[in-house]
Amino acid sequence: METKLFNPFVYVAGLKALLLGLASILIAASISIFSGVHFDGAMDAHVGLSSGFRVYLLENVIDWAVTVIIFYLLRLAVSSSSIRFIDILGTFALARYPSILSSLLGFFPFTKFYFANPSSVLLMAMAFIMLLATTWTVVLIFNAYKISCNIKGVGLICTFVIGVMASEILSKTFILWIYQHLKL
Amino acid sequence: MKKSLPLICPSCNTKLNVKSLSCGNCETIVSGNFDLPLLSNLNNDEQKFIIDFVKCSGSLKEMASKLGFSYPTVRNMLDDIIAKIKTTEKELKHSENGNKTI
Numbered sequence: 001m002e003t004k005l006f007n008p009f010v011y012v013a014g015l016k017a018l019l020l021g022l023a024s025i026l027i028a029a030s031i032s033i034f035s036g037v038h039f040d041g042a043m044d045a046h047v048g049l050s051s052g053f054r055v056y057l058l059e060n061v062i063d064w065a066v067t068v069i070i071f072y073l074l075r076l077a078v079s080s081s082s083i084r085f086i087d088i089l090g091t092f093a094l095a096r097y098p099s100i101l102s103s104l105l106g107f108f109p110f111t112k113f114y115f116a117n118p119s120s121v122l123l124m125a126m127a128f129i130m131l132l133a134t135t136w137t138v139v140l141i142f143n144a145y146k147i148s149c150n151i152k153g154v155g156l157i158c159t160f161v162i163g164v165m166a167s168e169i170l171s172k173t174f175i176l177w178i179y180q181h182l183k184l
Numbered sequence: 185m186k187k188s189l190p191l192i193c194p195s196c197n198t199k200l201n202v203k204s205l206s207c208g209n210c211e212t213i214v215s216g217n218f219d220l221p222l223l224s225n226l227n228n229d230e231q232k233f234i235i236d237f238v239k240c241s242g243s244l245k246e247m248a249s250k251l252g253f254s255y256p257t258v259r260n261m262l263d264d265i266i267a268k269i270k271t272t273e274k275e276l277k278h279s280e281n282g283n284k285t286i
Contacts, residue, residue, distance in 0.1 A: 013254035081263050087256045150260045 006136075007143040009091045018086065021093020025060045028099040032056040035106025040175050042067050042167035043134055043141075045102040047126075059175055060099065066171040067141065067163075068092045074159040075149040083149055091144035098136040105129060138164065189224060199279070225272045230265050237262070 003010055009017065032038070033056060038048045042063040072088055105126065142160055145151065151159065193200055202218040223231060240246040248258045 009254055010257050011252065011254055013256050017254075081259075083256065083259075087254075091256075147254070147256050147260065150256065150263055 006139050007147070008094060008140075009144055009147040012090075012094065013087045013148065014084065014090050015086060017090030017094040021064075021090060021096060024097040024100055025064065025093065026057070028096070028103040029053060029056040029060050031100065031103040032106070035103055037103045037106040039063055039099060039102070040172060042171040043138060043164065044168070045099065045105070045130060045133070047106045058178065060096065062175055062178070063167075063171050064093055064096055066174060067167040070167045070170065071141075071145050071149065071159075071163045074163050075145075075151065078155040078159055079149055079151045081150040087148040088144075091148045092141065095137060095140035095144040098133045098140065101136075102130065102133040105133075188228065189220075191220065191225060199275075219276070222269065222272060222276070226265065226268065230268070233261060233265060 012020065028039070030053065033050075033053050036047055036050045037045050038051070038056070039045050039059045040048075068088055071092065072085070075083070075088075108126070141164070145160055145163070146156055191200055192198070200220065202216075202220060204213050204215045205218075206213045223234065226234070236250065237247055240250065244255055244258050244262065248255045251258060253261075
């Protein structure tokens with residue numbers, strides 16, 4: 001059970017993982033239309049202004065694509081193992097499935113209290129649930145990277161930390177640029 | 185009870201060699217000093233993996249469906265075995281060179 005929740009890639013990868021991952025992205029983006037949860041960074045989510053489906057979908061796709069590119073490049077530096085790009089695409093897409101949980105958070109009444117009273121206990125509760133979903137995603141991305149790129153030891157830890165920070169910064173910057181320059 | 189082949193000397197931790205082999209039919213005994221085959225340095229699970237891999241004609245996809253694991257998981261298992269074989273080869277070469285100098 002624990003493996004299926006935190007490391008499903010032991011059993012699922014490649015095209016199957018890609019299809020499941022893309023389905024998760026579509027579901028999360030669809031829920032966000034009603035809940036207003038934005039995924040404006042590879043690892044995080046926030047409740048914000050209501051937008052169209054295209055905006056939510058684009059955010060999710062950018063988060064996924066930036067993470068895949070960064071980790072693929074990092075993998076070239078530390079591993080010579082022959083890997084399939086479809087496994088990276090698939091496992092990293094499937095690693096985003098906790099975003100379905102995050103996208104539901106906008107429905108809870110405490111998010112409205114949050115805007116009215118930012119210092120409330122409800123804010124803490126919301127932040128805690130968001131943190132759980134984010135941690136879950138980070139653990140999944142770690143396992144996706146470890147399995148699809150076959151990296152171990154110090155190289156795995158170092159490149160993963162660099163990858164997480166770079167993905168977050170680049171995806172946030174790119175999404176912000178899109179908000180400013182494209183009419184969505 | 186299935187006995188496993190001892191590979192390391194319990195006294196000095198050096199790799200063991202084969203001293204004698206016997207025929208199960210006529211009880212002839214052949215004595216000498218023979219190296220153990222490279223694959224015997226792998227554990228039972230790893231040897232089974234290699235046998236299954238050969239039976240699957242070297243198809244990782246087929247192995248993955250047979251074992252119920254994903255393709256990259258099986259490929260990583262194979263990579264680990266390859267790394268272990270390479271290390272063992274180096275050790276054997278090293279010990280051969282050591283014997284020659286003596």
